[in-house]
Amino acid sequence: MKSPRHQPPQEPALKLSDQEWRARLTAAEYHVLRDAGTERPFSGEYETTTTPGVYRCRACGAELFRSTEKFDAHCGWPAFWSPLAKDRIIELVDDSLGMRRTEVRCANCGSHLGHVFEGEGFDTPTDLRYCINSISLTLEPGDAPA
Incomplete structure (x- = not known):
């Protein structure tokens, strides 16, 4: 049974060819973001980061x-209790x-981010x-807007 949170497939605003994605991303980034891969647990740069932003x-x-919704879940990957919107x-x-899991993708480009539990x-x-x-993200340090 589908959870009410699941959304129907939607077309991302940013559409690039496979060749364009490969030119834009490193091999490791492409593996996770475009092939729905997963980085090894406890290996990502943001897993324990507490920097605001x-x-x-x-x-x-x-x-x-936002960093204000990030928490330490001791799971090996950055954990957030809510997306920005x-x-x-x-x-x-x-x-x-x-x-059965729930995959999370970027609505703007369709890239794989991880899963929500x-x-x-x-x-x-x-x-x-x-x-x-972590490899799906970049952190813009600063005060996270309220």
């Missing part, structure tokens, strides 16, 4: 998450790996854990 999509620069991401059913009992306002690959 806004996290952007590494592929297109769209603002996605619901229209910044797309949530899709992911039945790969023999389990619910009901894990974290003491956050939403009880959601947006588990995002």
Whole structure:
């Protein structure tokens, strides 16, 4: 059964050819952002970062998450309890790996960011854990807007 959070497929605003994406991204970035790969746990640059700021999509620069919604989930990847705004991401059913998960993609360019999990009992306002690959993000340091 589909969760009410899942959205119908939508066309991203930024459309590039495979060749253009490969020219724009490193091989590791392309693997995660365009092939829906995953970086190794506890290896990403933002996993334990506490720097204030806004996290952007590494592929297109769209603002996605704020540091004020980041929390330490001890899961090996940066975790957020909410995106910057619901229209910044797309949530899709992911039945790969023999389990049902919710994939998170950038709404602007369609790049894979990670997955969102619910009901894990974290003491956050939403009880959601947006588990995002560091390599999918860039951090713009500064005061995160309210």
